[in-house]
Amino acid sequence: MLKETGHPLVDVGFATIAAHVNKNSITAVTADDLETVAAYLEAEFVVNPLRSFLTVAFTSNAWFIQDAYNPDKPQLTDKQRATRRATRKKLADAHLRQWQQPSTSEHRCVFTGEPAVAEVLSNTLTVGRAARAQIPLLQGDDTINFFPNGNAGLPVSGIALLALQAFPLGSAKAGNGILVVHSANPRLTLSFVKTFYQHNKRKIEQARIAGDDRIPGEVRSPKTLLIETLLKIQAERENYVDNDQITSIVAYNLNNGKTPSLAIYELPHEIIHFMLEAKGLFPNQWNQLVHSSWEQSTGKKSNNDFVPRRNYFYEDMFDLPNNAKYFIRRYFLKMPYLTRIDDDIQSRYYxxxxYHLIDFPVVELFLREVFLMDDLRIARIKQFGDKLANYIRAENGKRFFRTFAGESDYTNFRQGLIKSNEDYVRVTKEPLFTIDEYVDVFERQYSDKHHDWRLSRDLVLIRIIEQLKDWLGQNPDALPERPEPKH
Known part of the structure; x- marks a missing residue:
């Protein structure tokens, strides 16, 4: 009866229907299940706290929000109440139960391809067409721009209408509106929907017990909430890497209220695979990265009372691979980015x-999964780092290490390596490194977007530090001083 359409709001709506009737697949949903959902929405949408929750998803023209249809408004006559109940019932059936009515419309639903409904959904729209009161982020009923032949709205089927009414319950109240998570893998979409749906049900019940008219929003920011939920879903599975489950995710933080807005967050499958692999293979390093990246309290609240909104490590995942050199230096090398030291997390790194927390294996995984770097290139970076680590240990090269780690000018950096190589040749008659090795590590571009020599230096430096942890412990003065922020 139900099948994926590829549209996030409809697919999440279908998944929400399945979650409500406790089905593990939308294909298992029956007609009786659809009526169960329709009856629940008809009864609950018209009262708080759901009524207020849904104002971010639907406009004030939605059938369950309009005060003109409210039969419980004070000072109404019995006849007026009866009229309003009849009107609201008609509108509820038009939005929630048209899947029960066969339609012979020549117009096809833009989501399912089925015939459009045979009812008028708004007095200003033609039969079978929906606008912003039914489909979030569309234009108003009277706006004809961008619609074929100036016919406002979109043709929609009865089953799509029900899904569009249901989807907010399978979304999280976060950020500027609600967070809708969609994946090409229906099982992953359903997992997110079930998590959000169950959380919403608990909050609805808590609000009712407390006599609150509103459902509280999530403390976490949308990006942090998205990754936290993903990792929770995966942790509940027997295998942390399930190739059938690892697909890209797109999340939509939308508000369809008085000030419409939409923010889109994407997590490609490469980034997801890296996170799951790192968490499973290197749990200590992963937990340290996450723990050290939480937002810190800057107000009057003590750290015991403060609940962080965002995790910077999670949030920066969404800019990969474009911010890879910044990401590597910030989280894997744990040094402030050279051009700015102005945020909550950077000021903590020293x-x-x-240095004792720095390890190359998790970086190697990052290079392979996110950079798609081949094993030979990774091996050459490690080999170069090992050679320099051995040189520093043998020569007690505090100055060399400090300069290598802290130099920001490429000409000076290159000249320093050349001089050290010349000194090494004079003593050993063998080069510390060859010109081919140097060019391959520091001059060869990773891609059109990743050709900065400092990225190569940071990768080599991570390997050096990993090999010299004991030496650095005995020679702390070899470590560079904290750089001053550049204004």
Missing amino acids: LHDT
């Missing part, structure tokens, strides 16, 4: 305190 190599003197964090």
